[in-house]
Amino acid sequence: MPVVNVTQPVPGRFLLTGELNRNTVNRSWPKSISDLLASAKRQTPVIDLAGISHADTAGLAWLLNLLRDAKKQNITFKLKNVPETIINLAKISDVNGFLPVQ
Numbered sequence: 001m002p003v004v005n006v007t008q009p010v011p012g013r014f015l016l017t018g019e020l021n022r023n024t025v026n027r028s029w030p031k032s033i034s035d036l037l038a039s040a041k042r043q044t045p046v047i048d049l050a051g052i053s054h055a056d057t058a059g060l061a062w063l064l065n066l067l068r069d070a071k072k073q074n075i076t077f078k079l080k081n082v083p084e085t086i087i088n089l090a091k092i093s094d095v096n097g098f099l100p101v102q
Contacts, residue, residue: 002018002019002021002023002024002054003018003019003024003027004016004017004018004019004020004024004025004052005017005018005051006035006036008039012040012044012045012046013045013046013048014036014039014040014045014046014047014048015048015050015051016047016048016049016051016052017051017052017053018051018052018053019052019053019054019055019059020049020052020054020055020056020058020059020062020063020086021054021055021056021058021059022056022057022058024059025058025059025061025062026058033062033065033066033069036066036070037066037069037070037073037075040070040075040077041073041075044076044078045075045077045078046077046078046079046080047063047066047077047078047079047080048080048081049079049080049081049082049083049086050080050081052083052086054085055083055085055086055089056085056089057089057093059086060086060089060090060093060095063079063086063099064095064098064099067098067099067100076100077100078100078101079099079100079101080101082099082101086099087099087101
């Protein structure tokens with residue numbers, strides 16, 4: 001069963017590994033976003049997507065929802081090592097301007 005894991009190897013850096021797609025985000029959507037937001041307070045956090053092996057539009061939606069919810073709490077994430085798939089999906093959907101890619 002595919003999964004997406006979020007770890008925090010160092011303060012302010014969140015590493016995503018596994019698959020960020022419709023099979024994984026539905027199971028972890030509310031909890032993973034709230035956990036990331038709670039851990040990101042008082043920092044300029046970076047989400048490193050280097051460990052993502054597969055992503056789809058649900059993964060893009062998960063990222064956009066995370067960024068939206070973070071903004072409501074005055075948290076600004078930066079994205080690092082964003083898979084080309086997510087970048088291309090964001091361009092096709094005309095939401096690439098919303099992804100704060102480092």
